[in-house]
Amino acid sequence: MPQSGTLYEYDTTSEGGNEYKVRHGTQESGTATIENLSPGDQFVFDGKIYTYEGGADSGSTQVGFFATTKNGATHFFSFTAQTSNDTYTLNTGQSSTICFMAGTRIATPAGTTPIEELSTGDLVVTSDGSTLPILWIGRQTIVKTFADRFRTLPVRITAGALADGIPSTDLLVSPSHALLIDGILVEPGALVNGTTVRREENVPDRFVYYHIELATHDLVLAEGVPAETFVDNISREPTVKSQTKANWLPAKWTFRV
Numbered sequence: 001m002p003q004s005g006t007l008y009e010y011d012t013t014s015e016g017g018n019e020y021k022v023r024h025g026t027q028e029s030g031t032a033t034i035e036n037l038s039p040g041d042q043f044v045f046d047g048k049i050y051t052y053e054g055g056a057d058s059g060s061t062q063v064g065f066f067a068t069t070k071n072g073a074t075h076f077f078s079f080t081a082q083t084s085n086d087t088y089t090l091n092t093g094q095s096s097t098i099c100f101m102a103g104t105r106i107a108t109p110a111g112t113t114p115i116e117e118l119s120t121g122d123l124v125v126t127s128d129g130s131t132l133p134i135l136w137i138g139r140q141t142i143v144k145t146f147a148d149r150f151r152t153l154p155v156r157i158t159a160g161a162l163a164d165g166i167p168s169t170d171l172l173v174s175p176s177h178a179l180l181i182d183g184i185l186v187e188p189g190a191l192v193n194g195t196t197v198r199r200e201e202n203v204p205d206r207f208v209y210y211h212i213e214l215a216t217h218d219l220v221l222a223e224g225v226p227a228e229t230f231v232d233n234i235s236r237e238p239t240v241k242s243q244t245k246a247n248w249l250p251a252k253w254t255f256r257v
Helices: none
Strands: 003-016 019-034 042-045 048-058 061-068 074-078 087-091 105-108 111-114 123-125 131-133 136-143 155-157 171-173 179-181 184-186 197-199 206-213 219-222 225-228
Touching: 019 042, 019 074, 048 074, 061 087, 061 136, 123 219
Parallel strands: none
Antiparallel strands: 003 019, 003 074, 019 087, 042 048, 048 061, 048 087, 061 074, 105 111, 105 123, 105 219, 123 131, 136 206, 155 171, 155 197, 179 184, 179 225, 219 225
């Protein structure tokens, strides 16, 4: 769904890396409609041409986006007026989000539990029947207006689409969240057929993805489907900050089963 309304523009100063401080006293505003911008897209605002660079994150929440002018100056845009000189992180969105939608039921020794109700230390059941404690739970807020629908919006795998009773009910996961199917790790985005597996457009304008980390990179059962857990890897780029992880991004790895 596009977002329309008064769009505010602000100058920024670089704080190093992907951090930019908004100078709230340099505001321009105008009516605009924004939908599905991708890095490199150009648009016109207040008579000037800008190139979209990526989202502007405050912690794990996207609050606006950054764009550059032809002379390379970085500007901050938001549908909310800024009242302080806050620093935000540029998130290009080029790395795929890997995680579960809220409501996804994860197998535990006591039965299935919605992922958002799990806590650090809770036990979950892995695909081989073992039980392991959760070391960390990640949460990432997605703003649909600024999201790349193919990389970020969830894929819905309808009940029974993979096998008899698998998943046990519709499973909503990000397009790159690998699932174990017939002994092979497969990304849901590659399974989309428009019927039993489809891209889910009917999501709130702002929604939350969840991920969990165990002591090992493993497979938990999400609605009965073996699905990968988070793996900590120093090669990932920073997008999400939480209490226990400096960064949360998918990593590249080889997983043998």
